Amino acid sequence: MGSVLGALTSPAERPSHRGRFPLSGASACSQWRRPDRRRCPLREGRALCAPPPVSGPTVRRDTSTGFYRADPSIRGDAMEYVGLGRNGLRVSAVGLGMWQAGGTGWGRDVRDADCVAAMECAVNLGVNLIDTAEVYGQGHSEEVVGKAVRAVGRDRVVIATKVAGYHARARDVEAACRGSLRRLRVREIDLYQVHWPDPWEQVPLRETMKALERLHRRGWIRHIGVSNFAVRDLEEARAHLSRTDIVSNQVRYNLLQRDIESEVLPYCRREGIGIMAWSPLGKGLLTGKYRAGRRPKDRVRADEELFKPANLRSAAPVVAALRRVGRDHGKTPAQVALAWLRRYRNVVPIPGAKRPAQVEENAGAVGWALRARDVQVLQAALRRVKLDTS
Numbered sequence: 001m002g003s004v005l006g007a008l009t010s011p012a013e014r015p016s017h018r019g020r021f022p023l024s025g026a027s028a029c030s031q032w033r034r035p036d037r038r039r040c041p042l043r044e045g046r047a048l049c050a051p052p053p054v055s056g057p058t059v060r061r062d063t064s065t066g067f068y069r070a071d072p073s074i075r076g077d078a079m080e081y082v083g084l085g086r087n088g089l090r091v092s093a094v095g096l097g098m099w100q101a102g103g104t105g106w107g108r109d110v111r112d113a114d115c116v117a118a119m120e121c122a123v124n125l126g127v128n129l130i131d132t133a134e135v136y137g138q139g140h141s142e143e144v145v146g147k148a149v150r151a152v153g154r155d156r157v158v159i160a161t162k163v164a165g166y167h168a169r170a171r172d173v174e175a176a177c178r179g180s181l182r183r184l185r186v187r188e189i190d191l192y193q194v195h196w197p198d199p200w201e202q203v204p205l206r207e208t209m210k211a212l213e214r215l216h217r218r219g220w221i222r223h224i225g226v227s228n229f230a231v232r233d234l235e236e237a238r239a240h241l242s243r244t245d246i247v248s249n250q251v252r253y254n255l256l257q258r259d260i261e262s263e264v265l266p267y268c269r270r271e272g273i274g275i276m277a278w279s280p281l282g283k284g285l286l287t288g289k290y291r292a293g294r295r296p297k298d299r300v301r302a303d304e305e306l307f308k309p310a311n312l313r314s315a316a317p318v319v320a321a322l323r324r325v326g327r328d329h330g331k332t333p334a335q336v337a338l339a340w341l342r343r344y345r346n347v348v349p350i351p352g353a354k355r356p357a358q359v360e361e362n363a364g365a366v367g368w369a370l371r372a373r374d375v376q377v378l379q380a381a382l383r384r385v386k387l388d389t390s
């Protein structure tokens with residue numbers, strides 16, 4: 001362990017806490033915590049003891065900075081940390097996705113201040129990995145992440161952002177990175193990912209990867225990652241890197257969408273590449289709050305195949321199983337869905353959240369593990385699911 005730790009450069013990754021984070025400030029958001037989670041299972045996504053509004057007293061506006069600050073006096077659970085890739089990038093076992101901060105694509109209830117508060121809450125819970133991208137709200141998400149980073153302190157966050165697949169030319173990669181640095185207001189991006197392989201212009205991957213390596217050499221980015229890469233793309237991309245390796249592949253992975261299990265997951269496990277699991281909650285479906293008669297209406301999800309009424313009906317046994325398993329552990333369906341992804345140590349779910357209460361719930365997927373019989377219950381439910389993805 002010593003040599004790996006020695007290689008860490010960012011204080012956010014430096015495990016002064018030896019793999020666990022004693023959450024002095026952990027609950028950020030405990031005012032939303034139900035008095036006793038064990039006796040308070042969610043029913044159709046509604047807590048029996050309804051959480052107070054986001055503007056509860058534990059997250060207060062700091063009048064000098066205008067940012068929201070969590071009350072550091074309340075203790076919470078302990079966060080765990082894992083290495084992403086073989087290069088020693090140390091991240092919390094659950095991250096935070098910030099596509100939501102891009103604007104109202106995710107619904108009219110998205111607010112910048114809530115997203116900043118969500119990130120502050122996350123950091124106080126020991127979550128250090130925050131994912132964004134230049135395309136989310138055309139840079140707006142990066143700006144909001146930048147605000148939160150200034151509020152919590154640069155050294156407490158591992159910033160992961162992405163260059164769009166349509167910026168695969170070398171000159172565009174550099175310009176995109178400069179734009180992200182400016183919006184995030186940082187000097188260096190911790191993890192810079194190629195958002196998707198370019199299917200249109202078909203810029204040779206060699207050009208993109210060499211451009212990324214130049215940014216790495218200049219110190220603009222600390223680690224290189226990719227997203228939505230198949231094994232053939234990963235192999236080609238890695239072959240063009242001479243000084244460093246890919247640390248992570250960010251891909252869709254949740255209980256209902258497990259396509260990566262056949263090739264990408266085994267390859268990445270074997271090669272020591274981290275998997276950042278996007279849509280780990282099936283865009284909210286696995287929290288149990290949506291059903292055929294209650295579907296999300298926002299732009300991102302209105303036409304999403306998962307939310308077709310037939311699919312919602314088909315997924316119902318899985319949600320019921322999540323609830324059943326959760327009851328045994330005093331956990332919510334969302335926490336069980338995230339714990340299921342954490343069976344593999346190289347898989348780091350990055351659930352998106354719009355407000356602190358969601359972050360707090362999602363961070364509760366850490367500090368415990370599913371038993372073999374829990375996994376069997378979930379597998380039995382999965383066998384009954386037939387999704388219509390036509």
Ligand SMILES: NC(=O)c1ccc[n+]([C@@H]2O[C@H](COP(=O)([O-])OP(=O)(O)OC[C@H]3O[C@@H](n4cnc5c(N)ncnc54)[C@H](OP(=O)(O)O)[C@@H]3O)[C@@H](O)[C@H]2O)c1
Pocket residue numbers: 096097098099100106107131132195227228250251277278279280281282283284285287289296334350351352353354357358359361362
């Ligand atoms: N690389 C890529 O191509 C790619 C693609 C997609 C996403 N991503 C990244 O992955 C992140 C996560 O994926 P995602 O946002 O698509 O899906 P997700 O994490 O599965 O779902 C996020 C949504 O679920 C709901 N939610 C989250 N926590 C909850 C909780 N505890 N209780 C109840 N509802 C909760 C929220 O929406 P409501 O409250 O409105 O239901 C939230 O917006 C994104 O933010 C982004 O950073 C990357």
